[in-house]
Amino acid sequence: MDTNSSKTLSPFAMFLIRFKREKTAIVALCILLTMVVMAIAAPIFLHYTATDVDYNNILSLPSWEHWAGTDLYGRDNFARLVYGARISLSVGFVSVTIGVIAGTVLGVISGYYGGIADAIIMRAADVLFAFPSFLLAIGIVAVLGGGIVNVIIAIAIFSTPMFARIVRSQTLSVMNSQYVRAAKTMGASTPRIMFKHIIPSTISSVLVYFTMRVGTSVLTAASLSFLGLGAQPPSPEWGAMLASSRDFMAVDGYMYLTLFPGLCIFLTVLSCNVLGDGIRSALDPKN
Template sequence: MKRSMKEFYYKLSKNKSALVGGYLIIILIIIAIVGPFLTTFDPVEPDYGAKLEGPSAEHWFGTDNHGRDIFTRIIHGLSITMTIGFFSTLLGGVTGVLVGIVSGYYGGKVDAVIMRLMDILLAFPGILLALALVSILGANTQNVILAVAISAIPTFARIVRGSTLATKNLEYIDAMKALGASDARIIFKHILPNISSPIIVQASLYIATAVLSASGLSFLGMGAQPPSPELGAILSDGRDYMWDAGHIALFPGLVIMLIVLAFNVLGDGMRDALDPKMNK
């Protein structure tokens, strides 16, 4: 295990941008966990005597239209946005993996029914599907996680189904069947570990999509509700002050960009490191 981790890190380290993305993600996670305990301003309490102030020594990122410190709100919002990204990817990924591996392993009518359902979900753009689901379920953080997770299921399911189809007819799987191993044992002990690479890569890439979707929903007023300091909500607060106080939208926009960029470059690097076809 240690040797395989060292080999993976060695291959990943060849892609400098992916390594930088990985370190940036670690830093952002640490800030999201520790940062809220170190801030001195209240992220939701208004201070109308300090409204629309520009960046200064006291307010590093300035203040918003309610006088709230933007740096403090971003630190608190980072944990909310990344939590939505991680949990929606976890929920959608686990469900999609189970659906995809069952579909690919059993085939036949089971495969046909499941894949047609996945095709229906894929017919809608992810953000549009999430928006429709939140509109039905109600606008709050929990429903955003559920909506973004549901939009992730078909992508994971199709990737896992394809990998399962390529793996289930290999000789060692036939040998396990001949020895009388149960379907559950074959699926979870022998197939799943051997198709984990594309799942890990897709998960790292989808977190970026989930963060964008969550921020987009909050920007539209369909996600975290005021006065929540979710990054998309902070960005939405600044759209009416783009010319007079552009810093309100600038800094949360930059943080969202950093999160998405970090996970995308890390995902690309992990794909190169885990895919044997990419290694010479």
């Protein structure tokens, strides 16, 4: 690309140009978008719902009628996987979004004001970092009780400290910049400095971690549901589907019951990680 023409492009246009070079990230994005579209449009193109039963086809193998077979109640597995994407992806996006909002607020306050506010917020984050994320999620759900809402709360809680630390680091860097010092000298208010200068500078770092964290959250939610602490039957959440089919893991011919939910979790987590790597590479001005 011509150096002079690149200077006239907006940062977003430059990002898109660099992102187009990340072929694997584009594939990952397409996989995620396909899952989202299928989950939203499920009632339009599916002949079954997640709870429809067919007692004449209990534990039937994958076929043209039932693409992913049926479970021990005669429910169509493909329909349950698609409807389950609504739950699993919603948990991932909603919980991490809450963590982003809370972490950004705490990180900006910590980095901007410093002092006792910084000490309290960072020490609280250190306490949460002392526990493995999954064990912390189990503890929170055990206290609050099972269910998707409490799983979202648990994931949001252990996601917040990492976002707070990322935003705090970016805030400290921006606070020492010339334009922020100039804004303070000219009498700019604290909210203006935060929303116009500090928070926009954190978006790139937060976006990369947000994308990767969604995959981790989907995996965590599925794990909690598998243990009986998350989505409860007859919910088609992917982890709950694995839990209801685990008795058939060792039975010949019924591997499909656990294969397809596990594959959905695997593809989601992998796609989120690959997409995050691609976004990070595209945001790097050296590329």
